[in-house]
Amino acid sequence: MYIKVKRELCTGCEACVQSCPYDAIVIKGAKAEITEMCQLCRACMSVCPEGAISEVKEATDEKETAQGRGVWVFAEQREGRIAGVSLELLGAGRGLAGKLGTELSAVLFGGTGHDALELIRWGADRVFHCDEASLQAFNDEPYAALLSKLITEQKPEIVLTGATPIGRSFFPRVAAKLRAGLTADCTSLEIDPETKNLLQVRPAFGGNIMATIFCPHARPQMATVRPRVMKRGTYDEARTGEIVKVSAKGIASRTKVVETVKEVSELAINLQDANIIVAGGRGMGSEKGFQLLLDLAEVLGASLAASRAAVDEGWIPYRHQVGQTGKTVSPKLYIACGISGAVQHLVGMQSSDIIIAINKNPDAPIFNVATYGIVGDANEIVPMLTKKIKEVKG
Amino acid sequence: MRIVVCIKQVPDSAEVRINPETNTLIRDGVPTIINPYDLHALEAGLQIRETAGGKVTVLTMGPPQAETALREAISMGADDAVLLTDRAFAGSDTWATAYTLSKAIEQIGADVILCGKQAIDGDTAQVGPEMAEFMDMPHISYIRKIVDVAADKLIVQRLMDDGYDVVETSLPVLLTVVKELNVPRLPSLKGKMAAKKAEIKKMSAADLKADEKNLGLNGSPTQVKNIFAPESKTDRTMLEGTPAEKIDTLVKELVGLKCI
Numbered sequence: 001m002y003i004k005v006k007r008e009l010c011t012g013c014e015a016c017v018q019s020c021p022y023d024a025i026v027i028k029g030a031k032a033e034i035t036e037m038c039q040l041c042r043a044c045m046s047v048c049p050e051g052a053i054s055e056v057k058e059a060t061d062e063k064e065t066a067q068g069r070g071v072w073v074f075a076e077q078r079e080g081r082i083a084g085v086s087l088e089l090l091g092a093g094r095g096l097a098g099k100l101g102t103e104l105s106a107v108l109f110g111g112t113g114h115d116a117l118e119l120i121r122w123g124a125d126r127v128f129h130c131d132e133a134s135l136q137a138f139n140d141e142p143y144a145a146l147l148s149k150l151i152t153e154q155k156p157e158i159v160l161t162g163a164t165p166i167g168r169s170f171f172p173r174v175a176a177k178l179r180a181g182l183t184a185d186c187t188s189l190e191i192d193p194e195t196k197n198l199l200q201v202r203p204a205f206g207g208n209i210m211a212t213i214f215c216p217h218a219r220p221q222m223a224t225v226r227p228r229v230m231k232r233g234t235y236d237e238a239r240t241g242e243i244v245k246v247s248a249k250g251i252a253s254r255t256k257v258v259e260t261v262k263e264v265s266e267l268a269i270n271l272q273d274a275n276i277i278v279a280g281g282r283g284m285g286s287e288k289g290f291q292l293l294l295d296l297a298e299v300l301g302a303s304l305a306a307s308r309a310a311v312d313e314g315w316i317p318y319r320h321q322v323g324q325t326g327k328t329v330s331p332k333l334y335i336a337c338g339i340s341g342a343v344q345h346l347v348g349m350q351s352s353d354i355i356i357a358i359n360k361n362p363d364a365p366i367f368n369v370a371t372y373g374i375v376g377d378a379n380e381i382v383p384m385l386t387k388k389i390k391e392v393k394g
Numbered sequence: 395m396r397i398v399v400c401i402k403q404v405p406d407s408a409e410v411r412i413n414p415e416t417n418t419l420i421r422d423g424v425p426t427i428i429n430p431y432d433l434h435a436l437e438a439g440l441q442i443r444e445t446a447g448g449k450v451t452v453l454t455m456g457p458p459q460a461e462t463a464l465r466e467a468i469s470m471g472a473d474d475a476v477l478l479t480d481r482a483f484a485g486s487d488t489w490a491t492a493y494t495l496s497k498a499i500e501q502i503g504a505d506v507i508l509c510g511k512q513a514i515d516g517d518t519a520q521v522g523p524e525m526a527e528f529m530d531m532p533h534i535s536y537i538r539k540i541v542d543v544a545a546d547k548l549i550v551q552r553l554m555d556d557g558y559d560v561v562e563t564s565l566p567v568l569l570t571v572v573k574e575l576n577v578p579r580l581p582s583l584k585g586k587m588a589a590k591k592a593e594i595k596k597m598s599a600a601d602l603k604a605d606e607k608n609l610g611l612n613g614s615p616t617q618v619k620n621i622f623a624p625e626s627k628t629d630r631t632m633l634e635g636t637p638a639e640k641i642d643t644l645v646k647e648l649v650g651l652k653c654i
């Protein structure tokens with residue numbers, strides 16, 4: 001495929017030149033011309049007021065779509081605990097399977113028979129379970145090798161996992177091996193009613209833009225999905241399904257986990273799983289300011305988070321950092337205190353259900369994403385809020 | 395030790411916006427930089443060279459201007475640089491990018507390959523692990539500390555959601571790194587001189603002996619259907635009154651929403 005300008009239609013208006021992210025369009029003789037810098041992103045096609053830019057398909061572009069049936073969710077387990085996002089994906093997976101008229105399966109490496117049963121109660125029709133000791137701890141190679149083998153045998157059309165450190169690390173290996181398309185960190189999944197392709201929406205450029213990605217030909221269609229954006233399905237104790245035992249025989253690993261170290265203070269148990277998060281930025285002024293946040297977090301049963309500026313000041317350790325270079329969270333309630341709302345911070349928290357912003361600058365960008373805004377001094381407001389909530393809770 | 399660091403030239407994503415009317419990127423005046431995570435990968439490579447000896451090669455796939463990024467890496471201390479540039483690479487998704495880079499690394503030769511955790515334009519974090527699979531070698535993601543480097547073995551700490559794992563691996567290996575790993579050094583005067591003079595090796599699809607059907611748009615299983623601006627909140631309430639009144643209203647709302 002390549003992009004072409006129809007010279008007879010081009011008026012030389014330069015709209016396309018402005019739109020090209022790669023500097024690949026020049027004006028020559030009052031007409032636009034696509035240079036070899038073109039990366040085929042198609043940005044220019046939609047801006048041209050004359051409709052003069054189009055893509056030209058070549059013979060090699062036509063490919064057959066591989067077949068497949070079934071929606072799969074890889075259920076992540078760490079030290080015997082199933083990740084919350086895996087249950088959310090069973091909820092989302094049910095919906096997709098329904099639209100495709102197909103079944104929903106879960107894949108579990110490590111964990112117990114009870115865990116496999118729980119996955120059925122959360123919505124799976126079938127669980128492929130390998131309970132061998134070699135797969136209890138996460139290593140990329142054996143996880144990728146066994147999942148690839150299962151996919152090759154069973155040919156599902158969609159395979160999903162959480163966009164966690166584990167999912168984002170080993171799914172790419174599976175996609176590479178199977179020549180499958182993989183979309184990272186999706187925030188929404190839909191089935192295209194016409195083509196039945198999976199439409200995957202994800203943020204890019206640090207959350208400044210959203211993109212819809214699809215795989216027109218390759219199967220399976222694979223995606224990692226951001227935790228806490230999909231809703232869990234309903235838990236049904238009476239649900240039954242099939243558990244298929246899977247063997248890891250002959251699957252080796254060149255990496256070995258020597259030790260697993262927990263490094264979380266009690267209040268930040270798992271930011272990604274927290275229901276309520278109290279977050280502070282440079283505006284808290286000092287470590288003392290963070291003590292006020294801790295008090296608020298305590299009455300709310302919340303986890304504590306911070307902007308990079310506060311981490312850089314040394315008021316709180318890095319593991320509490322939310323944003324582009326920290327964690328991505330989407331709790332029910334996010335209380336941002338003394339945080340300006342730089343885009344690198346917003347990308348890590350803007351999908352929270354309710355956002356409260358407390359900032360003394362009424363023009364702070366954090367107010368653009370806030371559900372409730374309070375203009376004021378956080379060092380004054382926060383203790384008052386703590387006190388009030390204590391009263392209400394009795 | 396043969397060390398290859400993969401770096402990508404990216405637009406500074408903090409400054410990229412979308413025009414909500416045309417749904418296209420507004421790119422005017424957005425500077426290009428070396429992907430910030432890749433600077434940490436480069437620093438790690440330079441430190442490994444300092445303890446274990448060897449050579450650090452920086453590698454990028456991109457348009458001809460990406461040469462600037464490679465020269466910058468040399469000014470920080472890289473020994474040499476390779477630029478993969480060819481019209482045939484255009485439109486690559488992570489699969490095709492990883493395939494192309496791995497073909498080049500097979501020719502360069504490497505014991506340790508370092509990548510950033512993710513590139514800040516696509517934010518996918520997929521290219522590193524995909525390359526490892528193509529080259530049939532182990533990889534470890536999210537390295538926050540390199541504990542020990544030996545000729546045949548490496549011990550690192552891998553960052554996880556709830557702490558970290560200590561992981562041991564054989565070589566060759568591919569590592570992707572997070573920012574906590576180190577503080578990237580600044581270019582030295584000597585480095586800047588070297589960067590000016592350095593010859594950047596350029597390779598095309600033909601040089602890589604790559605399979606055409608795996609390159610660029612043709613080799614990419616995923617396609618971008620469209621891009622659009624993220625939704626902005628319209629239902630915002632600014633609370634009015636004295637601080638005490640604001641808090642009263644807020645707490646009432648939160649109780650109503652069952653947050654408290």
Ligand SMILES: Cc1cc2nc3c(=O)[nH]c(=O)nc-3n(C[C@H](O)[C@H](O)[C@H](O)COP(=O)(O)OP(=O)(O)OC[C@H]3O[C@@H](n4cnc5c(N)ncnc54)[C@H](O)[C@@H]3O)c2cc1C
Pocket residue numbers: 280281282283284285306307308309310321322323324325326327337338339340341342343344345348358359360361364376377378379408430
């Ligand atoms: C590549 C890159 C990656 C980054 N990644 C991240 C990331 O992951 N996470 C992140 O958070 N940042 C990240 N940043 C940094 C980001 O750009 C901002 O610098 C940072 O988020 C600012 O933190 P802040 O809002 O706490 O501080 P500031 O921007 O200094 O804002 C402080 C705010 O507090 C308000 N304030 C001051 N005093 C008071 C008071 N008494 N009461 C109430 N309000 C008060 C001020 O009005 C101001 O709005 C990144 C930057 C880059 C370049």
Ligand SMILES: Nc1ncnc2c1ncn2[C@@H]1O[C@H](COP(=O)(O)O)[C@@H](O)[C@H]1O
Pocket residue numbers: 400401402429431432435453454455456488491495508509510511512513514516517518519520521522
């Ligand atoms: N075109 C490229 N050239 C060189 N390295 C790249 C390229 N794309 C990605 N990488 C490397 O892969 C890492 C992850 O990128 P990504 O998967 O795009 O988020 C980056 O930090 C780089 O180290």
